[in-house]
Amino acid sequence: MKLHLLAAGLLLCTGHASAAEQVERSEILTMGAKAGFQEARYADDGSIKVHYEFNDRGRGPKMDAEYRVGADGSVARIANTGIDYFKGPVDETFSRDGSKVSWKNSAEDASQELTKPSFYLSLNGTPEEFVLLTRALLKSDSKSLDILPAGSARVEKLSELKVKGKPGAKKVTLYAIHGLDTTPSYLWLDEQQRFFASYSSWQSVVRDGYADALSGLGKVQDAQEKQQAEQRATSLTEILAKPLLIRNVRTFDPASGTITTDAAVLIDKGRIVAAGKAADVGAPAGADTMDGGGRFLMPGLWDMHAHFFGQADGVLDIAGGVTTIRDLANNPPVLAERIKSIEANKDIGPRIIKAGIIDGPGPFAGPTKALADNEADAQRIVDEYAASGHEQIKIYSSIKPELMPAIARMAHAKGLRVSGHVPAFMTARQFVDNGADEIQHINMLMLNFLFDKVQDTRSPARFTAIGEYGAGIDLGSPQVLEFVQHLKQKDIVVDPTVSTFEDMFLGRPKLPGPGWAAILDRLPLTWQRGIKSGAGGLPIKPGQEAAYRDGYQRMIDYVGLLYRSGVRIVSGTDGSGGLQLARELELYVAAGIPPKDVLRIATYDSAAVMKRDKEYGRIAPGYVADLILVDGDPTLNMADIRKVRTVIRGDRRYDSAKLFTAIGIKPSP
Known part of the structure; x- marks a missing residue:
């Protein structure tokens, strides 16, 4: 969950139209493919005109904005019109008159008196606003500002790097913006504090002529993010080096639906050794003991449709009791590196099962390099996924209907499951009759009729x-x-x-x-x-x-x-x-x-679909000790599933409240 301002990427590149106007243009790259652009025109009178658009499978914004910036870097006026990501209308204004500020958009119509320096962020702003914010923060004595209507932000200079591109060599600086998200947001500026690049493994934006510099920028930025992740893992993870007896709990076994009161569970080396009535479960000498306080102990939850992108994703999952996810589309080498870091306890996160996406080329293609227009392309992609430990192929909307049965055969021959969106010009019935094992999204089943x-269905028509x-x-x-x-x-x-x-x-x-x-x-x-x-x-x-x-x-x-x-x-x-x-x-x-069956779906049944039900999804001897301690009883009130207090992921123990707090989210009450 990223702010629209940050998720879109941060833009700009420099060129010169005339002495009176500076034109800065950039391109948006999604998995290396051009997806859109932003052009900002800086006039000598302090006004800035911005055009911004990108295409994401028929979705995506298209906006024109005008800003007026004061000498202190603060924005005095904004006028923004166009359409947002889902093609809804955008008509937003902001103005400052002395200490009074006013703004109006589709959801807000407000004004207030300022008591200290502040920066307004539009509800549906262009990415250029984030660049303006960074410059304003750098001008501030404290390097921080209040954000209107709510929040605050702080800028931190991290590192410098020399890069080369067709326009020449440049020295660029990496800044981190704190306070707008659960983890810092990153931005590269040049020597004139002009935009140079915004990097991520999924979507990057870079100044024209410097696309080849992205890999170098990525290495520096990744090193910063890994350092922060390792610090979190060190401070928030408790390694269970000795056997642990969890007593005074009510245990729930999803496979049988039974709840055992006055229960105890003994775990050692990441697995359950014994479980049952407290009187029947002993502990070896030297074992640690945990008093469950009469709470509800059950297997960890499974999220079977995830995309593990953000730096806080793993912390959020574990804090919320999700101990296993199935990733249904990602950047394969980046995901592999994150899994490696998590398993080495250099990051916090769930167990991750990999499923690889495959789509067809075209204007509505998904954000992936795995594009197949014929059987040879499809075979190569399936082979690559199978060789890299993926267990499933997710077919996407732009695959030719006539190619879908061949992909299913290829995947099954490699022992991979087949799922996905129902491709355009194909019904759900045809999809399953031609080899699919699973369908993503309930709307795809509705569209059958x-x-x-x-x-x-490649465009938002599959929703509307x-x-x-x-x-x-x-x-x-x-x-x-x-x-x-x-x-x-x-x-x-x-x-x-x-x-x-x-x-x-x-x-x-x-x-x-x-x-x-x-x-x-x-x-x-x-x-x-x-x-x-x-x-x-x-x-x-x-x-x-x-x-x-x-x-x-x-x-x-x-x-x-x-x-x-x-x-x-x-x-x-x-x-x-x-x-x-x-x-x-x-x-x-x-x-x-029924709630008990819902909990079974989210644990044992999901494990069974991925052929892991002999080791995951139950509280029974021999099973992996992925457990969550819940304050309440979700078999009676499913809302209680939010009240996770302790999470055990094999040989690691976490305090849910501390995890949430570490990324700026209040713990569940």
């Missing part, structure tokens, strides 16, 4: 079609019931990710989706502002609000139908499991699934 309305027509799908119709039985007979697994659609379908300006209510006040202030705005919602035409709400409810109801029909479900978020998985599980309960 809307093929007369939408066939090209549900809002416009989804409520009209009769889940009790013979067509739907027959299809669901077909899924059961073929043992198809469904990864619904209903929580990822909640804000998308229900969020409105000034009214965020209801899933945020339980955690909103725990989040960084800058996050709270974005969430409260309701800016994560799809653009909905007037009068369609009820249809979108009913379409979303139909997706939840569909999950309940799948469960009652015996179709296997796995728990995935397509987001931050440590914050979002609890909501996913709550929505399963809302779909009519």
Whole structure:
């Protein structure tokens, strides 16, 4: 979960149009492919005009903004118009008159008197604003500023580097901006404090002519991030060097659904040695003891739809009780390095199962280099994934329908599972009949019955079609019931990710989706502002609000139908499991699934899908000691699953509250 301002990347590159105007242009690179650009025009009178756009599978912003900057680096005026990531309208203004500031956007209309230097960040701003903020911070005596409407930021100079490019050699400086996110945000500036680059393994932005310098910048920045991660791991991880007896707990075994009161569990060398009634579980001499305080002890949770990108992702997962994730699309060498660091205790994070994405080339291609237009390309990609320890192939939306069966055959021949989005111009039934083992996202199953309305699902039409027509799908119709039985007979697994659609379908300006209510006040202030705005919602035409709400409810109801029909479900978020998985599980309960079964889905059943149910997902002798201690009883109230107090990941123990606090999130009450 990144601020829109940061997730988009930070831009700019320098050129000269005339003596009176300086034009700075940059390109946005997603996995090395051009995705968009930003152009900033600096005039001598202090005004800056910015055009910003990028394409992400048919989504992406397109905005024009004008800024006026004072001598102290503060912004005196902003006017920003265009469309946001989901193509919703943007019309935002900010102005300062002496000590009075006023701003207005789709969710806010406010003004206040300033008592000290501050910097306003737009709700839907261009990346150039982050550059302006950095310069303002550098001009500040304390190198820090209050952020309007809420929060604060601080800049830190980290390191310098000489780079070469077609325009010549430059000395660039890496800065870290603290306070806007759970971990620092990074920016490279040149000698004139002009933008040079923003680097990440997924999306980078770099000055024209210097793309070859990104790898060198990345090494320096990665070293900084690894140092911070290792410091966190050292201070927040307790290695269980001796046997540990956990006593005075209520244990829950998902496979059987049984709860044992007055229980104890003995673990040693990362595995469960004994479990049962406290009177029946002893400990060897010299063992450590942990009093569970009568709390609820259960296996660690699984997030079966994750993308492990951010530096805080691992801390968030463990803090929220997620001890295993399945990564469904990433930058393979970067992910491999992060797994290596976690397993060596140089970082904090869950166990990670790798699934590799494959897509077809084109304007809606996913952000990956694994693009196949023919069987030879597909075979090469499948072979590479199999050789690098991936266990699954995730087919994406732009794959040619006629190529999909061949990919399934290739993957199965290598022992890999096959899942994915249903490719465009293909139905869900065709997808499973041609070799898929699993389908990601419940909307893809809904679209099986809307093929007369939408066939090209590469764009946001795969979402908006549900809002416009989804409520009209009769889940009790013979067509739907027959299809669901077909899924059961073929043992198809469904990864619904209903929580990822909640804000998308229900969020409105000034009214965020209801899933945020339980955690909103725990989040960084800058996050709270974005969430409260309701800016994560799809653009909905007037009068369609009820249809979108009913379409979303139909997706939840569909999950309940799948469960009652015996179709296997796995728990995935397509987001931050440590914050979002609890909501996913709550929505399963809302779909009519009993809480005990929901907890089984999120532990033992997910392990079984990945062929790990003999070692993970139970509290039983011989099983890996991935355990969470919960204050409450989620078999009665699923909301209690947020009250994780202690997490044990094999031979490592963590205090959930300390983990959350370390990344600027308030612990669960």
